[in-house]
Amino acid sequence: MYDQLTGELVWQIDTDGYEIDPDAEPKRLNADQLGAEFYRDAGVDAYYSRRGMVRRVGGPLRDYKPMVDEPGLAWALADLFPIDGRSHGPDDAGIINFVEHFGLLIRGDEMPVRDLLYTAKYLSVFASAVRREEMYAARDLFNQRVLPRMTVKLVGSATGALTANWSLDVEPVDLISAAWLQMAKALTGGKDMKKCAAPDCIKWFPDRENKRFCNNRCKMAFHRARRK
Numbered sequence: 001m002y003d004q005l006t007g008e009l010v011w012q013i014d015t016d017g018y019e020i021d022p023d024a025e026p027k028r029l030n031a032d033q034l035g036a037e038f039y040r041d042a043g044v045d046a047y048y049s050r051r052g053m054v055r056r057v058g059g060p061l062r063d064y065k066p067m068v069d070e071p072g073l074a075w076a077l078a079d080l081f082p083i084d085g086r087s088h089g090p091d092d093a094g095i096i097n098f099v100e101h102f103g104l105l106i107r108g109d110e111m112p113v114r115d116l117l118y119t120a121k122y123l124s125v126f127a128s129a130v131r132r133e134e135m136y137a138a139r140d141l142f143n144q145r146v147l148p149r150m151t152v153k154l155v156g157s158a159t160g161a162l163t164a165n166w167s168l169d170v171e172p173v174d175l176i177s178a179a180w181l182q183m184a185k186a187l188t189g190g191k192d193m194k195k196c197a198a199p200d201c202i203k204w205f206p207d208r209e210n211k212r213f214c215n216n217r218c219k220m221a222f223h224r225a226r227r228k
Helices: 041-049 071-080 092-102 112-129 133-144 175-185 215-226
Strands: 011-014 017-021 051-056 062-066 110-112 150-155 167-172 194-195 204-206
Touching: 011 092, 011 204, 017 092, 041 112, 051 092, 051 112, 051 150, 051 215, 071 092, 071 112, 071 175, 071 194, 112 133, 167 175, 167 215
Parallel strands: none
Antiparallel strands: 011 062, 017 051, 051 110, 150 167, 194 204
C-alpha cells in the first residue's frame, strides 16, 4: 500500500500483537523475497527452521510510513543480531518485541522466523562494515549480495494541490526492502544513527547533539528508572 499523494510506502502493524508457532513448518522464501542472497550453512538453516513461524494475532491494523516514521528501522533490525562471535540471534521475546514495533518484514499475515533471523544477520554484517568505515567493503557487499525490491512512484504536491512539478521517486515494496534502502543510504551521505537511551527501547533515530531519546515517553521512562 502506498500513500496516493506522496507515493510513500505504508506498512501495517497488528495492534493486538504477534505470536510464534514453533511447530509450524516454515514456508520457503526465495532470495527475491528476502532482498538479499548470502551463504547459508545447512546446519544453521535447519536450526533456524525449527524456530517456526511468526504471525499476527488478528487484531485491528495500524498504518505507518516506515521511511518517514521509522528512519532507524534498519539499525533496530540489525541490532537484533549483533555480529560479536557469540550471538545465536534473538530469542522469541526479542522477535515479538521487534514485530510489535515495526510489523512483519514481508506482506501477509505470517513469515518464517528463520528468514527474519537471516535478514537481521545480513543487515548486522553490513552495519558492522559501515561502523568500521569500511565503505568499499560495504559497497561491494551491497552490490553483490543485496537485491531489494523497489518501485517508482509519480509524486507531485504533498497536499494534493495541482502542480506542474511532478517527479519520480523510488520506494521500497516491503519492510525488508525499506530496511536495506535505509542501510544503503548510510553510504550515500545519510545521517549517523543513535539508539534510544531509554530502558528496553529498541528504536534508533538520526543522531543530533544532546538528543538521547526517540520521544518524550522514553525520556520519562529513563528518568523514572534512574529514580528507583
